[in-house]
Amino acid sequence: MGEEGLDIPSTDLVVFYEAVPSEIRSIQRKGRTGRSGKGRIVVLVTKGTSDEVFRYVSQNRERSMLSGIRSISSSSGIPASARSHAPPQSSIEQFMEKGPVIRVDDRETSSRVVEILSNMGVSLQLGRLPSGDYAIGDRIIIERKTARDFVDTLVERDLLGQLRVLAGSAPRPVLIIEGGDLYSMRDIHPNAIRGTLAAVAVDLGISILFTRDEEDTAQMILVLTKREEGGDRERSLPAKRAGHSPREQQELVIASFPDIGLKNARFLLDHFGSIRAVVNAPGDELLKVKGIGERRSKTIHDLCNREYR
Incomplete structure (x- = not known):
């Protein structure tokens, strides 16, 4: 059982116990077979889990890399006899799609938001984030909650404690509340929800954004990413706050x-x-x-x- 670093020419079958989100790791693992003849790859994917997202992201990026390599090969115009004297090969990152980069917590990949962002051409880096679900640059950290999850966490767990950690993780923490009506999810007095929203925004300094569904959430995250990277508008400087009394x-x-x-x-x-x-x-x-x-x-x-x- 192993992956990178193995060189067994007779290997004719590689089985992925689970899909991987990285196209580079996927290609490296596939390269263990087919060295002395035809090889076969089997990827085990569990329906309804992050395996489906990882498989989709990896395949999409591999196709992009192959398309980029073919494009470079067809347009190079270098005769075969002269290719041995060509400059060193470019890094593999140059063949990948260019676009905004978002770090995604691996526990968030079961949502459709990750798939939608990938379809938009966003470069996703999957891993375990200390807090939040999405990180943009070094300033923005985003926590995504459905309306139901927001209310359930408020009643059954430590919502404010969780968001307090989020507030201390980045200069611009953002809470996205997705879908539904907060006030109709459970039998809670509306003022309790209003008070919580006020505490999150005022006491913790977290920006609260509301979205309709996963598609809307992905679009909102993309807008935040483009603004952070510069986008089409110059990012204005934050207003200077007066010192504390x-x-x-x-x-x-x-x-x-x-x-x-x-x-x-x-x-x-x-x-x-x-x-x-x-x-x-x-x-x-x-x-x-x-x-x-x-x-x-x-x-x-x-x-x-x-x-x-």
């Missing part, structure tokens, strides 16, 4: 404590009056503040008194 700076210092946040930071500063007073407060005094239980009290006390190492 002294009050905001105090709140941010206390909010940076583990599991405190802005809301509890304001409660603490209202109660004690200054950062110094919060830091020097004994545990029993911290417990008197609204929202500060024993766990948060202990966290503040231990952190403020721990030796720096």
Whole structure:
């Protein structure tokens, strides 16, 4: 069992246990057979899984490479006798389609969005992203959620915790909510959903975009990619934000404590009056503040008194 680096001339069959998204790895693996005669390739693809997407992407890119190689060969005009003196061969990337590059989390390939983006000529790099589903350049990270998934995550899991990680992963985090009506998905008060959207946009600084379906989502991601790469319009500089006021700076210092946040930071500063007073407060005094239980009290006390190492 193996792939690259094997040289067994008698090999006449290569079986792919699963499809691979990289056309280069696919070609390298296929090259293990057919060295001393005809060879056969078998690719196992499980319907309804990312295997179908990987197989499609790989085949499409291989066709593009073959078309590019044929085009270069037919237009070179170099006599066969002179080809031995031709300059070194170009890198394989030069034969691939040119277009925007988007990094895609491999867990997202089960959606049709990846297939649609590939059909649009977008170059996709599949891999595991630390957070988000799509990454564009080094500034934009995109989390895609269907309306149902958004509401389910809000009720059953830690939606804001997940999006907080997203917000810290790139300067321009984006949340795409796809399809459906958020307010009719589950029996949740509309104000709870409105409050969540407000927290995501205002507190976490995540841009929220709504799309109709997977096709619309792919189109939106492509527009974001073209804008980031320059596109047809010059990208305007972001408006310069005024510095934080002294009050905001105090709140941010206390909010940076583990599991405190802005809301509890304001409660603490209202109660004690200054950062110094919060830091020097004994545990029993911290417990008197609204929202500060024993766990948060202990966290503040231990952190403020721990030796720096």
